[in-house]
Structures are given as structure tokens and as C-alpha cells.
Amino acid sequence: MTTTSENTQTLTSASPHRLLRYLPASALLIDALLVAVVGLVAIVGRRELDVFASSAQVESQLAVAGPLMIAGWIAMLAILGAYHRDVFGAGTDEYRRVLNASLLAAGVTGVGSYLVKFELSRGFFILAYGLGVPALLFGRFALRRALHSARRRGLLRQRVLIAGSRSHIDEVARVLAREPWLGYEVIGALTPEYDLSEETATGLPVVGNANEATTLAKAYSADSIFFTGGAVGSSSQFRQAVWDLEHESIQVVIAPSVTDISNERIRIRPVGGLPLMHIEPPTWTDASRWGKRLFDSLGSLGLILAFSPVFLLAATQVKLHDRGPIFFKQTRIGKDGREFQCFKFRTMVQNAESMVAELQEQQGQSALLFKMKDDPRITPPGRWMRRLSVDELPQLFNVLLGHMSLIGPRPQVAREVALYDDSMSRRLHVRPGMTGLWQVSGRNDLTAEEAIRLDLYYVDNWSMLQDISILAKTLGAVLSSRGAY
Known part of the structure; x- marks a missing residue:
């Protein structure tokens, strides 16, 4: 097997890209800007369209309602996890959290204005949230497209080690290579201690043993470790690996041997501390x-x-x-x-x-x-x-x-x-x-x-x-x- 020192020199020649940590901050900045612009548009639109007859003067409410609505909306997005690093780049969870947070913010604004007897213009309220929700969703869509485009060009990618048996490693590596927009750059494989191979069947270099995952992840500046079938011999070994990594900025991902199944058909239900993955039947009917x-x-x-x-x-x-x-x-x-x-x-x-x-x-x-x-x-x-x-x-x-x-x-x-x-x-x-x-x-x-x-x-x-x-x-x-x- 290739030694750790030899592989370190080849695989860490390029330092891992750390700009991904600024992705939530970028989303926050975009959201705040969009909400502020939509608020101004709602003020002008309410005054020009005059759809709702109201004695409320929107301009006079701006000093109170405007900053509170923006701050409350952004806070609701943060509370519901719309800025969690894991939601960016793939899946519908990001859009769902933005939509749910926006609807909840609208509900809180409406109910709060009623309870404190604040005369909030209905036209301003409808325009602000009616335009703001699509604007936020489009902003996230544009950010995701920019992220995917950068990843296809080799930027903003996460360095990944895959631990497991060689067949499982190759299966996961093929999926990650097939979808470059996911942003995973596989830099090496970690096999069980009894496996003395220097590379997998697809040519992925074996850089060490799976039981040395923590040490090797730090040595190769990995951003994530994928644990597949055969990576560990027992649940206690995996738990120990998670404990060893808890103080490192290294993401732990479990990649089961389940491919080409949409997330809508997968349900994770913990039973007695054991997370069970339930696969719903195919939906062709x-x-x-x-x-x-x-x-x-x-x-x-x-x-x-x-x-x-x-x-x-x-x-x-x-x-x-x-x-x-x-x-x-x-x-x-x-x-x-x-x-x-x-x-x-x-x-x-x-x-x-x-x-x-x-x-x-x-x-x-x-x-x-x-x-x-x-x-x-x-x-x-x-x-x-x-x-x-x-x-x-x-x-x-x-x-x-x-x-x-x-x-x-x-x-x-x-x-x-x-x-x-x-x-x-x-x-x-x-x-x-x-x-x-x-x-x-x-x-x-x-x-x-x-x-x-x-x-x-x-x-x-x-x-x-x-x-x-x-x-x-x-x-x-x-x-x-x-x-x-």
C-alpha cells in the first residue's frame, strides 16, 4: 500500500477551497438586499396603485414597520435553518425552508400588527410578501446556479475521502464524478485494514486504512469523509470516529448502497437509537x-x-x-x-x-x-x-x-x-x-x-x-x- 507521506505530497499540493464557509453569509446578504428592495417597491406600489383605501400613510410607517419586517423576516429564515451550510447546492430543502420561513414571517407580521393595533397598510403587506417570497426563491435559485457553474469549472469543491470496501467506494465515486455540480472532489480511498490494495478497480488511490480516518482526513486536508459499506466493523467504531472528528471542520457523511432513489421516497426513522432508512415503493403508478x-x-x-x-x-x-x-x-x-x-x-x-x-x-x-x-x-x-x-x-x-x-x-x-x-x-x-x-x-x-x-x-x-x-x-x-x- 502507498505510504501516507508519499500520498500527502501528491494529494495536498493544492490547498482545499475554504470559500464555501462564506456561502451562508452570501445568501444572507442577498436575502437582506432583496427584502429591502421589495420593501421599497411595495411602498411605491402601494402609493401609486392605491388598491386598498386606507388612512394609513405608508411613508410614515417605514421608520417602524420597514426595519422590523426586514429583521423579522431574516431572523425567521435563520431560525428555520435557511442559512445552514448543508442546504445549499442540492435538493429542495433550501427552497422549502425559505418558503416556510417567509409564510411564517407574514403570519407573525399580520397577527402582531393586529395584537398591538398597529395600522399596517394592507396593500403594503400584500405587495411586500407577494413580491418578496418569489424574489427570495429566485435569489436562491440564482445563487445555486452560480454555485453549480463554479463547481463544474473546478471551483468551490469539497475534498472528499471515501471509506469502505473497494466496491462500495467505486460505486459512490462514480456517482460523485457523474454529478460534478455537487462539488465533491474525491482525493482518495480508505479501505479496511485487511485490504492491502494500492488502488480501487476504477483507479482511485488507497491512501490508508478506514480505522485511521481522523488522522488521514487531517493529513489530506479533507473537507468531508464518506463512510460506505465495509468502512467500520461495528457501530461503536463508527461512533468513535464521529467523536474523533467532532472538533474538526470535517463533515461526516454516510453513503448507503442506495442509488437512483429520490429523497421523497426515503424516510429516516430512528428506533432505539438506530436510524432506519425506509424506502417507499416506486411511484410509477x-x-x-x-x-x-x-x-x-x-x-x-x-x-x-x-x-x-x-x-x-x-x-x-x-x-x-x-x-x-x-x-x-x-x-x-x-x-x-x-x-x-x-x-x-x-x-x-x-x-x-x-x-x-x-x-x-x-x-x-x-x-x-x-x-x-x-x-x-x-x-x-x-x-x-x-x-x-x-x-x-x-x-x-x-x-x-x-x-x-x-x-x-x-x-x-x-x-x-x-x-x-x-x-x-x-x-x-x-x-x-x-x-x-x-x-x-x-x-x-x-x-x-x-x-x-x-x-x-x-x-x-x-x-x-x-x-x-x-x-x-x-x-x-x-x-x-x-x-x-
């Missing part, structure tokens, strides 16, 4: 309920009306190019293995289907998720339609008819479905979609394995909020043309 179908029907109808000029332009160009059919209809496999006719604008030459086998042989690809750049079958009008995903617009009629959904795994043909294994067949539990999780995560730039993983994650962890998020991200993915061909 919820994707078949009336709420999603209503969302699809109204959404597709509205989009058909909105894009009607684009329909006309695309149809005209396809027809004028080679006088062939405007639409391309292909039998696809939908929910529960049922066949349906999938509509698209024709973007390829008329004999495109007969060329598939030859192209697969040339590219050395299987039929599953077959895609290729510079496909010779694509027509000139088809190139711009594919780049902007205009060729998919006729599928809005499939959505309206109930064959497809706005969001879901992409529908595939029978020969592709025939290659499914047991896990991939789960894609057929839900209606196929016009766009999906892998389309907004890289589109055709992803490998087939990554696309499959994202489709299965969507099926097992469906939620309406996720659908709305994917729909919003689709616009950015289409406009950027990233991975489209």
Missing part, C-alpha cells in the same frame, strides 16, 4: 392517474395552438423539398406494450428505413437507442427541424389522443423493445413522452447506459413537480441544441 392525464391534455392542446405557425412552416418545407409525404408515421410501443402510430414531420429520405441495418453495421451499434451524427438519411429541412426538435411537434396529437404523455421515456420500436431486459421493461409502466429526463440531461450526447439509467429513475421516482421541472428545462435544451442530431 401515480403517473397513470387523472391529474397527469389532465395536465397532458390541456398542455398538448395549448401547445398545438401556440405552435400552429411552426406546423405550417415545417409542413411546407418538407413538401417542397422532395414532394414526398409530410408526416412520418411509425409503429411504436407504448404503455404496457401496446402499439400505436407515432407522428413526426418527415426529416429523412423516403427509403430511410431500408438503410438502417447497413448503417448499424458500419457504426458497430446495436438496434437499442441507435443514433448517429451526420446521418446521411437526413434531408436539408430535416436538419434544422431536428436541431430545434420541431420534427417532434406532431406528437402533441399523440399526447392529445392518450397514446403518449408530454413527459416520459421516449417511445421505441418493437425491435428495440425486444432487446429489453427485466429492468428496462419498467419503461413500459408509464406512457412514453415527447421529452424526458435524459433529453434535458444531455440528449444524444449521453451513452445508452446513462439514458437507460435516467429513464428508469424517472419511472421509479415520478412526481408532478419533476414533470414541470423537465418541461421547463426542455426549452433550454432545445434552444441550446446540445446533443441534438
